[in-house]
Amino acid sequence: MKNYDHKKIEKKWQIEWEKKKIFKAIDGSKKPKFYSLIEFPYPSGEGLHVGHPRPYTGMDIVSRKRRMEGYNVLFPIGWDAFGLPTENYAIKTGKQPKVIVKKNTDNFTRQIKSLGISFDWSREINTTDPNYYKWTQWIFLQFFKKGLAYKTKSEINWCPKDKIGLANEEVVDGKCERCGTPVEKREKEQWMLAITKYADRLDKDLDLVDFPERVKSSQRNWIGKSEGSEIEFKTNINRNIKIFTTRADTLFGVTYLVLAPDHTNIGEFLVQSKNMAEVSEYIRKVKNKSDLERVENKVKSGVELKGIKAINPANGEEIPVWVADYVLSHYGTGAVMAVPQHDIRDKEFTEKYELPIIDRPLVNAKEITEFVGGKMVTKFKLRDWVFSRQRYWGEPIPIVNCEKCGMVPVPEKSLPVKLPEVKSYKPTDNGESPLALISKWVNTKCPKCGGKAKRETDTMPNWAGSSWYYLRYADPKNKNKFADPKKLKYWTPVDWYHGGMEHVTLHLLYSRFWHKFLYDLKLVPTAEPYMKRTAHGIILGEGGVKMSKSLGNVVNPDDIVRTYGADTLRIYEMFIGPFQDSAVWNTESIIGPRRFIEKVWRIGENLEKNQKKALSCSSHSNLNVVNETNIAYRAESVSFGFLKKLLHKTIKKVSEDIESMNFNTAISSMMILANEIEKNDFQISISDFKLFLQILSPFAPHVTEEIWQNLGEKKSINLSTWPEFDPKLIIDSEIKIAVQINGKVRAEMIISADQTEEEIKSNVLANDIVLKFISGKEVKKIIYVKHRLVNIVV
């Protein structure tokens, strides 16, 4: 008798599957395709964390099931390897980023392979590979050619510690998302991507896809669509003020107007005001405020532009004009009408400066807008995407600055613009990329006129490479195109994209934006990249706190795989709680899934033993004959019929639960089945047990493959067909129902499925316990819920 040796078994099948290319996605196969995708990891130096296997195993279960259902499955993996941690490590150690990346991806590869995830490794990609980022640069140039990538001098969020410009999305509470340093403002020439041009479609097309509501709402929230009116107010200085409001219906209640301190026309109002010195001092003070100060201190401040009056177009009343920093210049028109009666911000401001409040009737917003000559407009909170970083470890922006020709795109044949090797990766204090110091690389010829020119030294943000990687998987080695249109047509869109909640606003929005842009260029076949998106919660350390190096509570999956095996780890991570919620790691509980696997192993051993016994007693050597003999013999046993029924119910439950990602309840139902098989003295046929192995195989692929082949199968369990339940077997002929009196359970009864309601009711009324409870009382009503319960109301 062999013991369950997870180390031997897991290694053996991982090698075997790889050798036989079981998980290879076949281009243009006649089978229906299924593209399942997980967010590709950032290969950090710390290696895999127990949080990684959860999404991978979840999608692996779906992918393995799809293969067994007859789909040609694309389930790829790659590395999102540009980024700050690697660069910072390079600065510290002086090692080349690409060397660090190689080491980290090798480690990640070893770790992921030890988990038995059915990735198609032949399609592995890496965003830092010049053959990959050539196409990231190429797509950037398409944006540039369409005028959607542009350079502008703008105030950017500057992290003084990381020495890097941040996108708005990377600033959290006025601090750098990565290091927590308060963000400063700096004026800098920046590359921008015009995502706002796609705002409306990014919002509207969410209707086309199957994303969870919480994902859709956070995207919608971020895009921030709102409909309102633009209305012009005349002033006494012959210069109108255009405001944006969603509450034109309150126009009669306006008591003053407010301009943002950095309003485009602020200068004209300033010079004509009677308190110019006071106003310019206020504006200067506000400009120096950091984002953090703005966010932390929400007490409103402002100053009146004395001598300037605006006219309310609705009633001709004269109202004052203020400058206040509670109004944002970048949203709407940078000016608002204040209605303290209906807006808490205006109310707070009014109270602070003791301004009047007037009470006026509301009117129809659309009618009043038309009446005063305004127009209905749609505005978005979404702002254009700051696309430059002053860093080394990113894709160089493929632009050459020529004195004569201006900004010239690098011709396609000269792509990729490769990162040069440098001595120091340290960013400079003046806000320039370290690339700017490499004059040999910077100084070049203009591709247009051949004259002296300089390369753009900014690099792209981390989000660039991950905005289109799912397309490259369709054709990862293509040298002439980012992917062959035929292959894109076959594989895309992604059928099911699974990832973390932390990426549902930024990454998901950015990649949808790139995809839509490529769709407009007719380079991809669908308007949306991902048909279905799901998200999981994170794994927390013991005690419900975040796992971190500083707390010393990080669990390394290598240790778990070594001690308990990959199958146990997989089942544990799927069993730990609802997949979409966060879960608390508890090493003590891992033993449960391990025991379950050992139990399945024991069942396999017992059946194998019986098979051999039968074989030696029998003159037949054909296994199938032996199985049939077993069935004939066992058919007489009551347990045998019971287990067969339970098996089919379990097949149904597991099949459904995988689709809804209720992996924990799927495992629970398989545990129940295994418990019952053992309790009922293994009264299950080998062919039925094999069905059980099949539905368990996506969860625990190694041990099930081993038992499967020990029981005489020659082909991989991965190549078998997903079992279907027999509808006849999931119906019970006898059902236990509850008997309630006034809603309280008093007894149980066994009924047969074909009994009529009348029969059941009269049986219930004859029941001893029931008689005891209803004696001397009047039966008012009897409620029967089919195959559930009878409730007697007295």
Added chain:
RNA sequence: GCCCGAGUGGCGGAACUGGUAUACGCGCACGACUUAAAAUCGUGUCUCGCAAGGGAUGUGGGUUCGAUUCCCACCUCGGGCACCA
């Protein structure tokens, strides 16, 4: 402040569309096997009560024959957004 999500044994959690709350797993206790231990198997494990029976799904109310599930108010925790007019 606003918008989501959640609150069930010692712990992780289950419960279909309003229909037997606490499945499954961990832990714990006892028993079997063993020279012994581990492993495994069996039994028990919400709570009060000797029992009959009563009480429990964050709190208080409501609808209903019947509520973890629906409605109202409140409390707590987690996540997102945060001066967007």
